[in-house]
Amino acid sequence: MAQSNDTTSYKDIKQTVLARIRSGKWQPDSLLPNEQELAAEFSCTRTTVNRAMRELAEEGYLERRRKAGTRVLSAPQRQARFTIPMVRDEVEALGGTYRYALVSADSETAPEWLSARLALSPKQSVVHVRCMHFNGNTPFQYEDRWIVTASVPQVQQTDFSEVGPNEWLIQTVPFTNVELSFLASRANATVAGFLDVTEGDPVFTGERITWLEGQPVTFAKMYFAAGYRMTTEF
Amino acid sequence: MAQSNDTTSYKDIKQTVLARIRSGKWQPDSLLPNEQELAAEFSCTRTTVNRAMRELAEEGYLERRRKAGTRVLSAPQRQARFTIPMVRDEVEALGGTYRYALVSADSETAPEWLSARLALSPKQSVVHVRCMHFNGNTPFQYEDRWIVTASVPQVQQTDFSEVGPNEWLIQTVPFTNVELSFLASRANATVAGFLDVTEGDPVFTGERITWLEGQPVTFAKMYFAAGYRMTTEF
DNA sequence: GGTCCTATAATGTGTAGACTTTATATCTTT
DNA sequence: AAAGATATAAAGTCTACACATTATAGGACC
Numbered sequence: 277m278a279q280s281n282d283t284t285s286y287k288d289i290k291q292t293v294l295a296r297i298r299s300g301k302w303q304p305d306s307l308l309p310n311e312q313e314l315a316a317e318f319s320c321t322r323t324t325v326n327r328a329m330r331e332l333a334e335e336g337y338l339e340r341r342r343k344a345g346t347r348v349l350s351a352p353q354r355q356a357r358f359t360i361p362m363v364r365d366e367v368e369a370l371g372g373t374y375r376y377a378l379v380s381a382d383s384e385t386a387p388e389w390l391s392a393r394l395a396l397s398p399k400q401s402v403v404h405v406r407c408m409h410f411n412g413n414t415p416f417q418y419e420d421r422w423i424v425t426a427s428v429p430q431v432q433q434t435d436f437s438e439v440g441p442n443e444w445l446i447q448t449v450p451f452t453n454v455e456l457s458f459l460a461s462r463a464n465a466t467v468a469g470f471l472d473v474t475e476g477d478p479v480f481t482g483e484r485i486t487w488l489e490g491q492p493v494t495f496a497k498m499y500f501a502a503g504y505r506m507t508t509e510f
Numbered sequence: 511m512a513q514s515n516d517t518t519s520y521k522d523i524k525q526t527v528l529a530r531i532r533s534g535k536w537q538p539d540s541l542l543p544n545e546q547e548l549a550a551e552f553s554c555t556r557t558t559v560n561r562a563m564r565e566l567a568e569e570g571y572l573e574r575r576r577k578a579g580t581r582v583l584s585a586p587q588r589q590a591r592f593t594i595p596m597v598r599d600e601v602e603a604l605g606g607t608y609r610y611a612l613v614s615a616d617s618e619t620a621p622e623w624l625s626a627r628l629a630l631s632p633k634q635s636v637v638h639v640r641c642m643h644f645n646g647n648t649p650f651q652y653e654d655r656w657i658v659t660a661s662v663p664q665v666q667q668t669d670f671s672e673v674g675p676n677e678w679l680i681q682t683v684p685f686t687n688v689e690l691s692f693l694a695s696r697a698n699a700t701v702a703g704f705l706d707v708t709e710g711d712p713v714f715t716g717e718r719i720t721w722l723e724g725q726p727v728t729f730a731k732m733y734f735a736a737g738y739r740m741t742t743e744f
Numbered sequence: 745g746g747t748c749c750t751a752t753a754a755t756g757t758g759t760a761g762a763c764t765t766t767a768t769a770t771c772t773t774t
Numbered sequence: 775a776a777a778g779a780t781a782t783a784a785a786g787t788c789t790a791c792a793c794a795t796t797a798t799a800g801g802a803c804c
Binding site: 283284285286320321322323324327341342343344 | 758
């Protein structure tokens with residue numbers, strides 16, 4: 277199918293293996309034939325079998341261990357992949373017009389909870405940026421962000437009135453590690469005001485911490501407007 | 511590093527490429543050398559370069575097109591991968607003791623909203639299962655699930671008092687497609703009662719639809735206890 | 745200038761074979 | 775038995791090469 281010839285491609289093998297798992301021919305926890313045997317069965321090289329099985333393992337269907345062999349995962353550890361787009365792209369993908377508005381930007385010393393969260397030494401300087409992202413005139417997301425001055429000195433001279441801190445950071449500082457959480461929080465007066473909901477309403481909330489080589493760069497809280505849902509298919 | 515020899519492994523190449531992107535040596539949108547040239551530079555085969563670049567593309571750093579070549583993605587479309595464990599595993603990973611309790615299980619005709627959501631023909635039969643998942647004695651998740659009888663006829667004879675519908679389904683029916691959403695909802699009286707929160711409180715909520723070869727199998731709403739957060743690192 | 749065709753460059757995938765790494769199983773010793 | 779050493783099986787990776795696929799660029803034609 278992949279090749280016009282009669283060769284067996286790694287995609288064919290993936291299909292077949294998946295079908296066997298689904299049909300129950302290969303039961304959960306059962307040990308599969310090794311790569312050599314499969315290569316013989318599919319009359320292809322071990323390289324091709326290897327790629328197929330490796331990808332199936334990455335996708336969470338199989339577990340592979342050297343010497344121990346390959347087995348079917350009993351509880352398919354399926355991983356859902358959510359693309360984390362930038363707000364602008366997300367709004368535009370909805371067919372809307374993205375608009376950004378700065379609320380405030382101040383240099384201050386890190387509050388204690390933030391120092392604790394990011395493992396900063398006490399009283400380090402941070403820039404606190406608050407801003408809104410709109411879909412047309414409808415509030416889409418309220419963003420509350422702290423940027424560690426020591427990690428991004430240029431932030432002190434940056435004007436966030438036109439460019440959002442996220443877009444600026446992405447263009448300015450690379451990152452190596454991210455911790456991303458989602459939760460349901462309650463709208464306080466501030467958030468309720470910006471998102472045009474009632475105080476106390478549930479708000480889908482994201483928290484993101486970004487590091488560069490172990491150095492904390494930024495902490496952001498993102499409050500999404502009512503009705504927001506994060507969706508994926510697989 | 512990967513090999514004890516002095517050969518360059520695909521992991522080394524990935525590292526180097528990432529470093530060049532991060533350092534700005536390879537700017538966003540810029541066209542990278544082709545695989546042959548890179549192979550020459552790293553003195554390895556094109557196969558090895560291919561694997562490195564292919565994986566970086568999968569991870570969302572690069573965009574590759576035949577003939578057009580490879581370029582650095584301007585807005586790194588990083589994808590966050592969340593593992594979707596079964597509740598039992600999730601609770602046990604927290605060091606708790608998992609406990610399951612059936613609330614109700616009834617065969618009924620699909621309500622209209624469900625028929626619409628799953629594209630069922632009107633008045634199809636479904637089994638409606640409601641159950642609780644505990645961490646010790648603490649409520650962890652309240653689950654509200656509908657299973658399409660036509661897709662899983664055995665469900666009519668199944669006793670859900672000991673085994674949760676999710677665990678049962680996974681062992682019984684394979685699936686090919688899943689739509690998974692997360693949102694913040696408001697606890698109604700029922701949910702509030704089960705999760706031991708106040709009515710109106712924000713509740714982190716998941717919705718999951720599962721298909722087998724185009725046939726809808728099940729729709730589930732999962733209400734998480736207060737304080738739940740879905741987290742990932744990358 | 746626009747439309748279709750065609751050559752070509754870059755990635756995509758397969759074959760064949762070798763060596764590497766590591767977890768396990770077995771054997772040996774205590 | 776328990777603990778440690780060793781052989782070995784299976785996956786992991788690399789080389790070297792070939793052919794396949796496909797998007798683009800440039801030319802031919804209208």
